[in-house]
Every structure is written in C-alpha cells, then in structure tokens.
Amino acid sequence: MCILSFPTVPCQLSSISNSYIEFVCLFCLKFISFSFYGFQRNFIISSISSDLFSLCLSCTGKSLGGTVIGSARCKVFTTREGRVAAAYNLVKKGITNLCVCGGDGSLTGANIFRSEWSSLLEELVQKGRITDTLAQQHDHLNIVGLVGSIDNDFCGTDMTIGADSALHRIMEIIDAIMTTAQSHQRTFVLEVMGRHCGYLALVSALASGADWLFIPESPPKEGWEDRMCSRLESSRIKGSRLNIIIIAEGAIDINGKPISSTYVKDLVVDRLGYDTRVTVLGHVQRGGTPSAFDRILSSKLGVEAVVALMEGSPDTPACVIGLSGNQAVRLPLMECVEMTKLVQNAMNEKKFDEAVKLRGGSFENNWNIYKLLAFQKPAQVQSNFSVAILNVGAPAAGMNSAARSAVRLALAHGHKVFAVNDGYQGLANGAVSEMEWHSVAGWTGQGGSLLGTKRTLPKKDMEKIVETIAKFNISALLVIGGFEAYEGVLQLFEARSHYNELCIPMCVIPATISNNVPGTDFSLGADTAVNAAMEGCDKIKQSASGTKRRVFVVETMGGFCGYLATSTGIAVGADAAYIFEDPININDLKTNVEHLAEKMKKDVQRGLVLRNEKCHENYTTDFIHKLYSSEGKGIFDCRVNVLGHLQQGGEPSPFDRNFGTKLGVRVIQWISERLTENFRQGRVFTNSPDTACVLGLHRKVIKFTPVAELKAVTDFEHRMPKVQWWYNLRPMLKMLAKYQTSFCEYVPGEIEHVTRRSLSIDSGF
Ligand SMILES: *[C@@H]1O[C@H](CO)[C@@H](O)[C@H](O)[C@H]1NC(C)=O
Ligand SMILES: *[C@@H]1O[C@H](CO)[C@@H](O)[C@H](O)[C@H]1NC(C)=O
C-alpha cells in the first residue's frame, strides 16, 4: 500500500501550494509494481521532500527502481502490530490524512486502519510511546482511496490508474507481431494479464480484431474447441494470413477449469497443423512510459483526492475517487470494494452472465461488440441500400478503425458499401468505388486515412455531389472527419430543400486531433495526438539532460482549439500552456517567466511551456521564445520546438482503435434503422433534422445530435464548440505547476452512489 499524505496544517483551501502538501509512503502492503503514473511527473516529484521519501526506503529496505513512492508487499501492515507502528509514524509526522493507492486489498486494509485508528492511538498512549495530548491532536484519520490496477477491475470507476498504459504495451506487441507475420502464415496465442478480470484481454481483442478471445467472466460453452478451429479455418479461407487468439491469464472453461495458452496452441497444431506461437506478455504490461490518458487520469484523481481530504471530517465515510466519463467522482470506499467482490462471487458460483453485468455497462458493451464483430459475415440477402463512406479534413488516427467496422457491419446488414476518395471533392468527382469484406482487413492498426481525405466543403460542388448520389443510388452518407466534416453535413442538410437526393440519412463520426467538433467530448485521433505530443515533449526534455538549466517553448497544433495543448500540458507537467480560449496578456507572461525563474533557482532543471499555434496573433512562438530568453538570462536558456505533423501520430492508440470500432458499429446500426424507417414507394426519403447527426460521446453516453441543433452552439469563426468541457482542467494545470491557484475555479467531483442499478443503467461506452 502506498500512501501519500499531507500533514495537518490549518487547511487553506484557497491555495494548494500554501497548504503545504507532502507525500509520504509509510509502509507497503501489497506488491503493485506499476509506477505512479501521472503523479510521478506532475504531482509527487514536485512535492516530495527527500527526508520523507527515505521513510519509504527504510520501509522496503531497498531501492525502489521506477516507482517514486515505492510499493512492495509489506506483510507487516496486515498485522495489528504493524498497524500500531504505522500509526506511530503518522502521529510523529503529524499526519492525519491519507491517500491510499492500490487494489481492493490495499483499500480494504486502509479502511481497517481507519476504523482502528482510535484504538491504535490508545495502545500507543498506554505503552507510553506518545503523549495523551498528541493522541488528542490526531484523534481522527481521513482516508481517500485511488484505484491503481492494470486490470481495470474495480467497480465504480470507468478506468483504474494503469490500465490504459498496459493496453499501450499490449498493442505495441500485437503491432510488432502483425508486421512480422505478414510474410508467414501464422497463428498467435497471446496471453495477457488478468487473473480475475478479462478487461485487458477484451479490449486488446477488440482493438486488434482477434479471431478468438478467452476471458474469465465468460467462459466458452462446451465444444468451443471445434468452433474455434472452424473459425480459424474460415478466416484462412477468407484470405487472412494471421490468426490472433487472445487469452486472459485467468481464462477458465465452463466448469471452472483453467484454459492455458499452451493447451490452446497444442489444439491448433494438432487439429489444423498451423504454425502456432505462444507469447506470454508478463511484466512488460506493467512497465514502460505511462500513457497520456493515465497521466491525466492520475493527476485528475490525485487533485480530487487531496480536495476530498481537505473537506473530510470525522463523519465523512472513507471514499474512493473514481472516474465517471471525463469527471472525477467520489464514491463510498467500502461499497465499491463489496461490489468488486460480488463479481468474483458470481464467477465462483458460475453465474457468468451476472459477472459480465456486474463489471459495468462499458465492459458488457465491449463484450457485445466484440462478439458482434467476430461473428458477423457478409449478408446473403441484399438490402438494396447503399452507404457511402468518406473522410474529410486532416488525417486522424482511428478514422480507419471506424471505417473498417462500419464497412463490415454494413455488409453484414446487406448494404452495398461505397468508399469515396478525397472527401466531398471526391464525392463531387464521382471518385467512388465499391468496398468488400477484405478491402478493410488490418485497418484498425493503421494511422492516417486509407480512404484519402480532403478539407474542401461541399457548398460549391453541390450540383455535382447530387449527381454522384443519384448515379450510384446512394441511400446514406457516413462522413468521418473533423470540423469540415460537420460543417459539410450541415451544408448538405441545409440544401435538402433544393435537392431530394440529399434527403437521406447522414452522420458524422468526429475524427480530428484538434478535438474541436461540436457534439462530442472526444473526437477520434485526439488521444493518439496527445500521446504523440507527450512523447515529443518527453524526448525534447531528455535531449537536454546533462546541460544547464533550460526552458523549452513547444508549439502544438489544434487550430484555435486548446485541447491538445492543455491535455499535453497536464501529461508532461508543463509550466504553462497558452491557448486561445484563455487569453494571455503581458502580466500573465510576466508572472509565468518570474515563476519559472524562481523554480529554476531552486531545484528544477527543465522548464516546458506549451503554446497552441493560434493562441495569440501577436505573442507568437518566436516572441515567447525571445521573452523567455531575455528574462531568463543568467538563470536559464530557452529553446523552441514546433511539434508539427508528428502530432497526427503513427499507429492509433488503443483508445482510438476501440472508440473508432465502436462508433463504426453504432453508426451503421443507426443508419440501418433510419433507412428502413424512411423507405417509402421504392426510395429513401427523409427531411427531418434528426437524420443528419453527429455521433458523439457526452460524458458516458453515446448520442446522435442533429447538426441543425449543434449550429447554435458552434463558434464558426474559430471552428470549435462555444463551450468546451475540458476548460475546467486548466486550474489543475496551474496547481500542478505550483502556481498560487484559487480553489474557487476548481470544480470538485460529485458524490456518487454505487448500486447495482447505477452500474447497469450506465449507457456503457
Ligand atoms: C432487393 O431487390 C430485389 C430485386 O429487385 C428484390 O427481389 C429483393 O426483395 C430486394 N430486397 C429487399 C430487402 O427489399
Ligand atoms: C495584434 O496587433 C495588431 C496591430 O499590429 C492589432 O490590431 C491587433 O488587435 C493585435 N491583436 C491582439 C489579439 O491583440
């Protein structure tokens, strides 16, 4: 168990740096070898004092490697004696607030510790180790939990800290296997971690389009051996060179007997004679650089934890900070632990459907979509509808996964599918070709836009677009792209009154690194872009190791939208992120430079300032560079980097692959429904606004919003939504950069209750 905590000082809620936060590891209960992702950079290192840090070293008695706070199995804490010693350490340091990060075991331990607190202090007083006064000064202990687990196996939170990074590691390996397998026909059996929880296996199977998947929550029915082999055979016949089987460490059959990766391998070799390899992904899944998502998540949850501790009183029950959509929320600790145990109980009792349900809506939805995609086939009966798919705007990672699942599901629904090259312009020029099942093989892992994309809008080509729609008898349009994709569909929608051909269902899947499309919290490609920008910044910082103090000014893309700069800033622990939405003036710049100079004089060697490309027309990147260079003279030097197109990313991140796959499925389900609904007298006709939509994620809910409705909430001049949800991450960026920030701007997490019902009604995305 790792503990970060701060001494009880009179809480000054106005400022986090005033409240003198120190992070302490006192003892370790359980081996969790993941590093403290985001904290490492943003939170702990900047606040830890070497003196308190050594407390942890003496606890483990050895060097801690990559983990800052250190976490190791510490049996001591499971005994009353150990907890007495821990209480003594805490009281001596004046600590009465603990933030515990770990799995359900650690959190349970922490709760026991809290409930025993007064008796532990009594014992210390009786033994004469502390005085009565000291005991009274520390008479109650506040506890807040954070869930660190790569398995994402904790009820109540959408994601646990570490799970996304583990997915990154797994996808890197799958990508490497896919590349080497191009030249050989091979079957890979991949064993991923997850003794009780199939999350990692499930999500990697979805992201890689695996042929077969074993998870503990849903063991295969009797006779799976035959079904698996025939699935592999049929995929070979369809022309696939590579079969992937993913197996969670804890996979079992219907009788609860473990299914091992070697058993599966031997089966494939014996029955089919395929060249088969087993890869067991052991601890690599826990190592490596944390992903952007995990860094932002842990910063978000960490800040919320501290605020929850500050607001805690003897009557508040211990809570755990979880993620709900994109927000941090406070949940009752013990109820969450209980819920988590219910999943295991359901599995033990072989109530597998219930186990999948108890994992939450998102898990269930992933599982349903995986099954849907794995089992679908081109339809035998034609629907006589045709769907055209195009990409619009700059390439973004995830566009291809969305196109892949949309093409396959549309074919499974019996539609004809047309690919349009080069966006609206291609539609005008009739650059249309028919897609088949295999046209999209292997598309999930590929970056960029395989359909070809252009930025042009349809307005000036409307006549020719209408001609193409008529010529190919196109009955629905799916546009995957950025702001122009949305603006284009709006133009097509508004032209419906002139052209009957445009009275067909149309939908936008937002895909842009700028994340500036109205109607969604996240667009495809944004996660990959933040990861790419973060890796860029990490490298830039490393490049200067061994040199003297240096500040980097890094320019990010994003148009007028500051999402990329802000998120990257949190992920890399930037000292400032200048964006258009949060206008800067000369006083802000002055404060930033002075603040950085102060930090540099003390213990910091590297500074990093991000600047969004369009943040200010006169305070250019060059100007900021010169300003920092002049003002830093004698303290630090300053260098500029423009990240440029590397932000469009290479391979899509696991999040973008899955998000794309799921949106592609959802959009075709919607299109098919709209087509049948609006088919009359031998043709499709609809002029209602709710058949021209943007498909997006709103917190946890995936929704279709009519473009006509979004028009009112769009800032067309700056090409972004008028209100942006991520804007309230900005105060956090300042807090983490150690500015004197006011909590007035901080929006605390809501208090949620966990019930079975709340888990099952969550829309599940
Ligand atoms: C598609 O068209 C063919 C030929 O006109 C017809 O036989 C078939 O029933 C149609 N399919 C559907 C689903 O309407
Ligand atoms: C930048 O400078 C120009 C004059 O060169 C001025 O008109 C404009 O308002 C300035 N822009 C901003 C955002 O202050």
Ligand SMILES: *[C@@H]1O[C@H](CO)[C@@H](O)[C@H](O)[C@H]1NC(C)=O
């Ligand atoms: C055009 O598509 C409609 C369905 O929207 C279908 O009923 C019709 O038969 C198609 N016409 C031709 C000429 O293919």
